[in-house]
Amino acid sequence: MSEPVRVGVIGCADIAVRRMLPGFAADADVEIVAIASRSLEKAERVAERFGGRAVRGYAELLDLEEVDAVYVPLPAALHDRWAEAALDVGKHVLAEKPLTTNATRTGQLLDLARDRGLALMENVMFVHHPRHEAVRRMVADGAIGELRALHAAFTVPTLPDTDIRHRPELGGGALADVGLYPLRAALHFLGPDLEVVGAELTRGRGREVETSGAVLLRTGEGGTAQITFGMEHQYLSRYELWGSAGRITVDRAFTPPADFVPVIELDGGGGREEIRLAPHDQVAATIAAFVASVRAGAAPAEETLRQACLLDDVRKWAV
Structure with a gap:
């Protein structure tokens, strides 16, 4: 039997507290080991509910050796910075959608994950239903x-x-x-x-x-x-x-x-x-897909990149 994927959560956004953290806590293949916030008090409140260590600061969470993978529920404009930082220190990443705010950065991060043998997955849950x-x-x-x-x-x-x-x-x-x-x-x-x-x-x-x-x-x-x-x-x-x-x-x-x-x-x-x-619980299905990607050392990327390109094209058309 495989060991659980040890997950750290970067940020205490509503979707993390309301949907993803309950899903992580219910999955035997996941262990919540750390929850980070800019406010230690907020991290402690969330960690008290779901387990794991409360950490002040996102970079501090990435320094933890016991974290295998991170979940990034930050505002969209911050996804690429913290996803890249996590990949740079060898951690798998599940990031809220959109993965980044433009196709160029999405492609760069997907390439980085592939080169490092890491899973980088965008949290579009309905496709797993x-x-x-x-x-x-x-x-x-x-x-x-x-x-x-x-x-x-x-x-x-x-x-x-x-x-x-x-x-x-x-x-x-x-x-x-x-x-x-x-x-x-x-x-x-x-x-x-x-x-x-x-x-x-x-x-x-x-x-x-x-x-x-x-x-x-x-x-x-x-x-x-x-x-x-x-x-x-x-x-x-x-x-x-x-x-x-x-x-x-x-x-x-x-x-x-x-x-x-x-x-x-x-x-x-x-x-x-x-x-x-x-x-069917599509949150649980998404988490299971992420766990499988972590264990495989890669996540499907083609639709994520094509989606990012189409979002860019929509913006160009609408200018």
Whole structure:
């Protein structure tokens, strides 16, 4: 039996406390050994709940020999600095999305991880939920004929004015925070040869970052993807796959709770059908994927880099 992966957490962000630390604590293949914050008192409060040693300062955590891998839930603009620092001292990295704020830095870090024989993984959790693999199998089996188009949306209610996602210097904005999900869904189902052929990013009144947007993409074979996103909207998390002989709809697609019963709606030649799957914890699935990558000394990188390139292309189109 393999030893647990010894994880240190760089920062006590909400997603770390609410989702990832409970997931780490519940996984027998993970041991939480250290939690760092700029405030020792905050690190101590979090460590008291989840275990591990409280550390003041992120660099101090990286100095700990007992840490095999780090989880980085800092604001987006800080990911590349601390991911690179961790890789430089031989530690595997799971970083919140987006991995960095541009494709050049993403490529550099992925190259560094590969050269060091380390796992560098971006925390896009929905791709680890088995519902989406089930959808891919249905498409491959011809359930909707030839896949022609994807329509996807992820929108969330208005965030507080103080939320870091409103701050451009921290890498805020709707594109990287919520737009990344439907964009990744397009990559997941239509493949890496997608190109951006139109984009619009819109700022809400008084905001310094985009708060909504829409993107049109196409494949070399004529498939299309239309994605919509925003963080001043009613909640919506959905994609549809349109084929020559039917349609697949997936609701609550990107952030389902662990006890949610996943449904795949199929409208085809035989009428409408609801396919219900067993509930699945995509946080636990993501952690399991990271543990496997750590033990293999590498993590899948192609979609992470292609996603970063497409995010850059959207920004260029929308200027």
